Amino acid sequence: MRVAVVTGGSSGIGAATVRALAREGWTVVAAARRTDRLATLAEEVAAAGGPGRVVPATLDVRDTVSVDALAAAVADAHGRCDLLVCNAGVGGGDLEDRADLDEVLDVLDVDLLGTVRCCAAFADLLARSAPSQVVAVASVAGKLGVGPPGYVAAKFGMVGLAEALDLAWRPRGVAVTQLNPGFVRTEGFPQAWADGTPAARVVAEPDDVAAAVLRVVRSRRRERTVPGWYRAVVVLRHTLAPAWWRIAAATDRPRRRERALRRDRRDRTA
Ligand SMILES: NC(=O)c1ccc[n+]([C@@H]2O[C@H](COP(=O)([O-])OP(=O)(O)OC[C@H]3O[C@@H](n4cnc5c(N)ncnc54)[C@H](OP(=O)(O)O)[C@@H]3O)[C@@H](O)[C@H]2O)c1
Known part of the structure; x- marks a missing residue:
């Protein structure tokens, strides 16, 4: 049976990916900090009676010991890893001033360094299981540079790493x-x-991303954007940069207002 490891399997895109892989007959090691969630997910998949199964595992991607222990446990229990989905991640990471440093460092630690730790820990097992695959769940933020700078830096890093x-x-x-x-x-x-606005139509669901994971596992392609139309924006950013910077500045305007309000509140309570 093919063995997959999905980090951040306890909610959102990770949980949807765990379910999708189990439906396809994979043994899925679902790893995260909230193991109660993972146990419930494993029970749900078992009750559905599909061909695959879910094995919950405790993981904190900020902790090298925890990541290495997961790789060793997977090697011991299954002897192989055909697929590593580096999905664990947190958002945030605005960088207005010194007060924001800890949050930015945490975002980099989870999203980027967590991916580095997982790739390093599983490198040998993946090579022994070849043909095998890593799927790094980065973001279009890692292509476009719009969003909290800490998050964007982490996702650009993940794109370069991949x-x-x-x-x-x-x-x-x-x-x-x-x-x-x-x-x-x-x-x-x-x-x-996006709630209650026309923009709600562009917001995808975790199952859409899980379906894309299944597709890249079949095709082994190097890159995939979900939904696909974002690729046109990425092309615009690289071919018509001056036009793109104007669009990016307009997109960032509401976030700029929000950041100013937050700074204001913080200064008043300081
Ligand atoms: N939602 C979006 O719009 C979007 C867009 C582009 C990319 N992404 C990326 O997709 C990935 C999944 O995010 P999501 O949207 O599904 O959010 P989510 O529902 O909040 O899931 C995040 C997952 O990461 C795990 N996680 C966080 N910190 C961790 C740590 N230190 N160690 C291990 N696991 C950790 C969480 O599990 P525990 O808390 O149980 O540990 C949770 O399972 C992230 O990398 C995110 O950047 C999301």
Whole structure:
């Protein structure tokens, strides 16, 4: 049976990916900090009676010991890892002044360094299981540079990591794919800004991203954007940069107002 490890499997895109892979017959090691959630997910999948199964695992991607322990446990229990989905992530990371430093560092630690830790810990097992694959759940924020700077930096980092790792690892049978979702409604990213507006139509669901994970696992392609129309925006950013910066500034305006209000509140309570 093929074995997948999904980090951040306890909610949102990760949980949807765990369910989708289990429906396709995979043994899925679902890893996160909230193990109660993972246990419920495993029971739900077992009760559905599908061909796959879910194995819950405790993981904090900020902790190298925890990540290494997960890789060792997967090697011991299953002897292989055919797919590593680096999905664990948090949002936020505005950088207005010194008070924001801890949050920015945390976002980088979870989203970017967590992915680095997971890729390092699973490198040997993935190579021994070749042909195998890593799917890095980055973001269109890692292509466009719009959003909280800490988050954008982490996602640009993930995109670069995935591109360079694919060059290094594909010759040994390990494909590395960057999967770049746009806005998706989840616990960590509720997308409340879009509620009741026409923009709600562009907000995708976690199942849309899970379906894209299944597609890149079949195709082993290097890059995928979900929904696909965001690719046109990425092309615009690279081919007509001056026009793009005007659009980006307009897109950032509501967030600028929100940041100013937050700064104001903080200064008043200081
Ligand atoms: N939603 C969007 O609009 C969107 C768009 C583009 C990309 N993404 C990316 O998609 C990924 C999944 O996000 P989501 O939207 O599904 O949000 P979510 O529902 O909040 O899920 C985040 C997951 O990450 C896990 N996580 C957070 N910190 C962790 C840590 N230190 N160690 C291990 N696991 C950790 C959480 O599990 P525990 O809290 O149980 O540990 C949870 O399972 C993220 O990388 C995010 O950047 C999301």
